[in-house]
Amino acid sequence: MVDCLEIRPGLSYWWLTLLAEKCNWAKSPLIEDAIRLFAFTRFIRRRRIDRIKFVSANSELADSIHLWCKKRKIVFEWKKISENLSGISLQRIMCSTLPQPVQALGWLLRYVGQRIRLKSTGLRQWQESPGDILFVSYLLNLQPKETQKGKYACNYWGTWPKFLFKKNYKTRWLHHYIPHSLLPDAKKASDALNKINRSAKGKQIHVALDAFFSLRLILRVLRDWFRIIIYGCQFDEGLRRSFGYLAPLFIKDWHKSCFGIPAIKNLLHLNLFEKAMKTLPNQRVGFYLQENQPWEVAFIHAWEKAGHGKLVGVPHSSVRFWDLRYFYDPRSYKRAGHNDLPMPDQVALNGSAMMREYQKSGYPSSQILKVEALRYLHITTSSSQIKSIKNKVHKQLKVLVLGDYLARNTHQMMLFLEKVVKLPPKNLILVVKPHPNCPIRPTDYPGLKMKIKTEPIHSLLVDCDVAYTSAVTSAALDAYCAGVPVVSVRDRKTLNLSPLRNSKGVHFISTPEELKEALNKVKRRNKRIKIKKSFFYVNKNIPRWKKILISSK
Numbered sequence: 001m002v003d004c005l006e007i008r009p010g011l012s013y014w015w016l017t018l019l020a021e022k023c024n025w026a027k028s029p030l031i032e033d034a035i036r037l038f039a040f041t042r043f044i045r046r047r048r049i050d051r052i053k054f055v056s057a058n059s060e061l062a063d064s065i066h067l068w069c070k071k072r073k074i075v076f077e078w079k080k081i082s083e084n085l086s087g088i089s090l091q092r093i094m095c096s097t098l099p100q101p102v103q104a105l106g107w108l109l110r111y112v113g114q115r116i117r118l119k120s121t122g123l124r125q126w127q128e129s130p131g132d133i134l135f136v137s138y139l140l141n142l143q144p145k146e147t148q149k150g151k152y153a154c155n156y157w158g159t160w161p162k163f164l165f166k167k168n169y170k171t172r173w174l175h176h177y178i179p180h181s182l183l184p185d186a187k188k189a190s191d192a193l194n195k196i197n198r199s200a201k202g203k204q205i206h207v208a209l210d211a212f213f214s215l216r217l218i219l220r221v222l223r224d225w226f227r228i229i230i231y232g233c234q235f236d237e238g239l240r241r242s243f244g245y246l247a248p249l250f251i252k253d254w255h256k257s258c259f260g261i262p263a264i265k266n267l268l269h270l271n272l273f274e275k276a277m278k279t280l281p282n283q284r285v286g287f288y289l290q291e292n293q294p295w296e297v298a299f300i301h302a303w304e305k306a307g308h309g310k311l312v313g314v315p316h317s318s319v320r321f322w323d324l325r326y327f328y329d330p331r332s333y334k335r336a337g338h339n340d341l342p343m344p345d346q347v348a349l350n351g352s353a354m355m356r357e358y359q360k361s362g363y364p365s366s367q368i369l370k371v372e373a374l375r376y377l378h379i380t381t382s383s384s385q386i387k388s389i390k391n392k393v394h395k396q397l398k399v400l401v402l403g404d405y406l407a408r409n410t411h412q413m414m415l416f417l418e419k420v421v422k423l424p425p426k427n428l429i430l431v432v433k434p435h436p437n438c439p440i441r442p443t444d445y446p447g448l449k450m451k452i453k454t455e456p457i458h459s460l461l462v463d464c465d466v467a468y469t470s471a472v473t474s475a476a477l478d479a480y481c482a483g484v485p486v487v488s489v490r491d492r493k494t495l496n497l498s499p500l501r502n503s504k505g506v507h508f509i510s511t512p513e514e515l516k517e518a519l520n521k522v523k524r525r526n527k528r529i530k531i532k533k534s535f536f537y538v539n540k541n542i543p544r545w546k547k548i549l550i551s552s553k
Helices: 031-047 061-070 090-096 100-118 122-130 143-148 161-168 187-200 215-259 259-278 294-305 352-360 379-388 407-421 458-463 475-481 512-525 543-551
Strands: 006-008 053-056 075-080 133-138 173-174 206-209 284-287 312-315 347-348 368-370 397-402 428-433 449-450 466-470 486-489 506-509
Touching: 006 173, 006 215, 031 061, 031 215, 053 506, 061 075, 090 100, 100 187, 100 215, 100 259, 122 449, 122 466, 161 368, 173 466, 187 206, 206 475, 259 294, 312 543, 347 352, 352 368, 368 543, 379 486, 397 407, 397 458, 407 428, 407 466, 407 512, 428 458, 458 475, 458 506, 466 475, 475 486, 486 512, 506 512
Parallel strands: 053 075, 133 173, 133 284, 173 206, 284 312, 312 347, 347 368, 397 428, 397 466, 428 449, 466 486, 486 506
Antiparallel strands: none
């Protein structure tokens, strides 16, 4: 099937599908239902059961259990309950009822309309630059003060861009633009890129991927999509048979990957990266933020086909145990020479915790580099700052709220807080730092008195008593490594995706009552956490990163 889905010579579309991505925490939540179903069927096999009654609104899971029961001649009964649609807009509900291809075309038209202002921004400098080092990043998580000055400073990369600039390395930067509070639309993003390019004086050239838009490119995307639609129809029945009783959980992801928004998005990224890499003079080394998303597959293929040099994937935060995007069957890492899983030449791992997870998953050890954690270099300084502050007892508990990437997780966190502040004693000071891609509006939570902050996390940690996070965000690591007590909200309906899973001194809560109890424990203890093991390799002089540059010459 992988070979039959070849969309470019040597590139199978399979590797761009939701099924291959396995993003169980955001895009494919039914994967977690499959994991729970594995556990349930093991439980059942050890018992004599002749009837199962299933109470849920989850129709896909009901269909899967029904198929499993049918094969084993177990009576199945489904008591369907109403689905909880609170927090979901009427517009989103209505759009989800449209056919997948209609949704995809609507998304493409809207996307092009919103991003057209980025077309050609910085392209002339991009083509004329003598730089031979490429970075692929997000135009996100920028430092506001530096951005306003026309300087590029991104928390994902720490001091690395500044070092390269000072040492007169000529670099190119290719960005995914995601609207956020600092750059809410394409016009402001375009203005910011132009300002950064002017102040960089040729040492750094920044463009957005959307700069490579053209009518011809959109037509190629639609042509590719037509091929994928045909593939989707051809393999639908075969996939259902292969999945067996799990088919109802996975077939929807297959349809989205062939007919829906993910399909058109994947093909748009593929064509944009192909055009960008073809217009790019030969690069000796490239770095990209690695999360194993489909766009990375497209980029790796385009990079290799254009004949560029060494490519290094950079996981920028942590690898969570249940984040399945980072884990493939070890056989996928073996090179057969045709339609293989696209992989970078090397992957740069930033700490012992990440190293352990990659090694356990069977990732080729010869392709692993140890590097400093660019995003967490502040840990050494912020930790010393925090230790120098005496454990003063605030009359009120100062809570640093670190928002999540997913709006539903952030909303749940804030609702829990609203209920807690109504309970005696009312003794909380709330400082809120939203995720750059998920703003928090105080008006949405009238029961909370809060201060919204946009400063870097490490500066906010200096004078807080506890960090309050979701169980998904890697921002919890900033607090934990700085010795700040952490309280994380986890949804009992999902797997624990926290990077601090099984770490001592971290409070996982699932109800407002548990949150109140955890905050009271922190207040009574009034101590910093003692970290026994280091998550990251930290050295502000970044010698390992410098070594990569030297070795790539």
